[in-house]
Amino acid sequence: MVKLFARPLPIDPVTQKADGINLLNFGRPYMRAFHLSWFSFLTAFTGWFAIAPLIPTIKEDLKLTTSEVNSSNLTSIASTIIFRTLIGPLCDRFGPRRTMATLLTISAIPVGLSGLVTNANGFITLRFFIGIIGATFVPCQFWTTQMFSSSVVGCANALVGGWGNMGAGVTYVLMPLIFEGLKSSGLSDHASWRVAMVIPAGICFVMGLSCLLFSDDCPQGDWSKRKQQQIExxxxxxxxxxxxxxxxxxxxxxxxxxxxxxxxxxxxxxxxVHTPSRPTIGMFFKALKNPNVIILMFMYACSFGIELAVDNVIGYFFHDHFALSQTKAGMIGALFGLMNIFSRATGGFLSDYAYQKRGIRGRLFVHFLIIFLNGIFLVAFRFSLNNLKDAVIILVIFSFFTQACCGSVFGIVPFVDPEIVGAISGLVGAGGNVGGLIFTGVFKVYANNTPIAFMVCGIAVMVVAFMTFLIRLK
Structure with missing residues (x-):
C-alpha cells in the first residue's frame, strides 16, 4: 500500500529501495533525494519559463512579431528534445545527482545573459540554449526510480515530476512581481525585464551546487558505490x-x-539478481526497438507536450483575449502550472493503487481514462471562452487531467525494461518535448484563432488515448 507518511521508512531488504514515502522526512538518502529532485526541477522551470510571463513587455521592447514570439517558443522546446534524449544514458553512466547539478549550473548561464538580447534573432537563439534546462526532467525521474521500490515508484515519480512542473506556475507569479518591483524602484520597462532574468539564473546555479554537495545518487550513496544489480x-x-x-x-x-x-x-x-551491462549508446536502439517505448512517447507527447505548449501561450492568451494586464494574466496563467501541486501526483497515486488491485492492467486502464478526459476538456475549453469565469474553471479542469496523465505515463515507464530505465525515461521525456514542439506549432498555425488550436489539440489527444490498448507488458 502507498504510504505518504511512512514512519519508519520501510526498506526493501533485497533492492535496498524505500517501500514508502514520508513527505516530512528530509533525511539521506531516500527523502533527501526525493525533495532535491523535485525542487531542482521546479528551479529549472523558473529559468526555462522565466521569459513567458513577460512576453507582452519583451515583445514590445524588442519589436517582435507574433510569429517571432511563436518561433522562440518552438526553439525553447526543440533544444530540450535533443538534450533529453542524450541525458538518459548519462544518468545511467554518471548518476542522477551529477547530471542534475551539471544541467542546472550550465543552463544558468544563458538565462542570466538574457538581458543582453537586442533583436529577434538573438532572442530566438537565446531561448534555444535556455531550453537545455528542460532536460532536468530526466534525472528528476531517474533519481526517484533509484530510491523507491515498484510499489510506490509511480507515486514518487508523479510527486517529484508534478511539484517540479509546478515551477511554471510559480514563474508566472514570480516574474511579473519581480518585474513590477524593479519598475517601482525606478527602472524602465526596458531595464526591468532584463535585470529580472538574473534572479532565476542565480537560483538555478545555487540549486545545482546544492544537489552536488548535499545528496546521494542511490541507496548505497555515490553512484560509483551502487550494486550493479537489478531484480528479476x-x-x-x-x-x-x-x-x-x-x-x-x-x-x-x-x-x-x-x-x-x-x-x-x-x-x-x-x-x-542480474548484473546489467555498462551503459552504452546501444541502449537507445534497444529501447527504440520496444514498441511500448514508442507508444509511451506518443502518450507523453499528448500530456507533457500539451503542458509545455500551454505554458508558453496561456498568459499571453488571457492578456490578449480578455484584455487583462500582464500581471493579472500571469496570475491566471499560473493556475495551470500550480495545479501540479497535486494533479500529477494524483495520476501516479491512482496508477499505483490500480497496480495493487489489478496489476499492470490497472495502471493501463487508469492511464486511458485520464488521457481521454484530458482530450475532452481541452475541446471544452474552446467553448468556454465567452466569459472569463467559465474559461478559468475549464482551464483548471483540463490542467488537472493534463498533468495527471503525465503521472500515469511515468507510473508505467519503470515496468517497460528495468535494465535501461534511464534511456527509456530519456526517450519518453523527449517524446513529451516533441509533443510540445508539435502542439506549439499548432498554436503558431492558429495564431489568429487560438481557441481553435485548443480544440485541435484536444481531438489529437483523444485519438492517441486509444493507443493505450496496444501496450503489452508482463
Whole structure:
C-alpha cells in the first residue's frame, strides 16, 4: 500500500529501495533525494519559463512579431528534445545527482545573459540554449526510480515530476512581481525585464551546487558505490552452485547463492539478481526497438507536450483575449502550472493503487481514462471562452487531467525494461518535448484563432488515448 507518511521508512531488504514515502522526512538518502529532485526541477522551470510571463513587455521592447514570439517558443522546446534524449544514458553512466547539478549550473548561464538580447534573432537563439534546462526532467525521474521500490515508484515519480512542473506556475507569479518591483524602484520597462532574468539564473546555479554537495545518487550513496544489480523474477537453475547453511538451532538446509559484490549469502527466497551491462549508446536502439517505448512517447507527447505548449501561450492568451494586464494574466496563467501541486501526483497515486488491485492492467486502464478526459476538456475549453469565469474553471479542469496523465505515463515507464530505465525515461521525456514542439506549432498555425488550436489539440489527444490498448507488458 502507498504510504505518504511512512514512519519508519520501510526498506526493501533485497533492492535496498524505500517501500514508502514520508513527505516530512528530509533525511539521506531516500527523502533527501526525493525533495532535491523535485525542487531542482521546479528551479529549472523558473529559468526555462522565466521569459513567458513577460512576453507582452519583451515583445514590445524588442519589436517582435507574433510569429517571432511563436518561433522562440518552438526553439525553447526543440533544444530540450535533443538534450533529453542524450541525458538518459548519462544518468545511467554518471548518476542522477551529477547530471542534475551539471544541467542546472550550465543552463544558468544563458538565462542570466538574457538581458543582453537586442533583436529577434538573438532572442530566438537565446531561448534555444535556455531550453537545455528542460532536460532536468530526466534525472528528476531517474533519481526517484533509484530510491523507491515498484510499489510506490509511480507515486514518487508523479510527486517529484508534478511539484517540479509546478515551477511554471510559480514563474508566472514570480516574474511579473519581480518585474513590477524593479519598475517601482525606478527602472524602465526596458531595464526591468532584463535585470529580472538574473534572479532565476542565480537560483538555478545555487540549486545545482546544492544537489552536488548535499545528496546521494542511490541507496548505497555515490553512484560509483551502487550494486550493479537489478531484480528479476525468481527462478532456479540446475547448475546453480549451492551451499548448505546450518542453523545452530535447526537441522534444515537452505539453497543459497553467493553474491560476489559483497560476499554475502542470498537465500533462495530472495530474487535472483542480474548484473546489467555498462551503459552504452546501444541502449537507445534497444529501447527504440520496444514498441511500448514508442507508444509511451506518443502518450507523453499528448500530456507533457500539451503542458509545455500551454505554458508558453496561456498568459499571453488571457492578456490578449480578455484584455487583462500582464500581471493579472500571469496570475491566471499560473493556475495551470500550480495545479501540479497535486494533479500529477494524483495520476501516479491512482496508477499505483490500480497496480495493487489489478496489476499492470490497472495502471493501463487508469492511464486511458485520464488521457481521454484530458482530450475532452481541452475541446471544452474552446467553448468556454465567452466569459472569463467559465474559461478559468475549464482551464483548471483540463490542467488537472493534463498533468495527471503525465503521472500515469511515468507510473508505467519503470515496468517497460528495468535494465535501461534511464534511456527509456530519456526517450519518453523527449517524446513529451516533441509533443510540445508539435502542439506549439499548432498554436503558431492558429495564431489568429487560438481557441481553435485548443480544440485541435484536444481531438489529437483523444485519438492517441486509444493507443493505450496496444501496450503489452508482463
Amino acid at each position: 523474477e525468481i527462478h532456479y537453475a540446475e547448475n546453480e552452485k549451492t551451499v548448505e547453511v546450518h542453523d545452530a538451532n535447526k537441522a534444515t538446509k537452505t539453497k543459497t547463492t553467493k553474491d560476489d559484490d559483497n560476499d554475502s549469502i542470498i537465500s533462495e527466497k530472495s530474487p535472483k
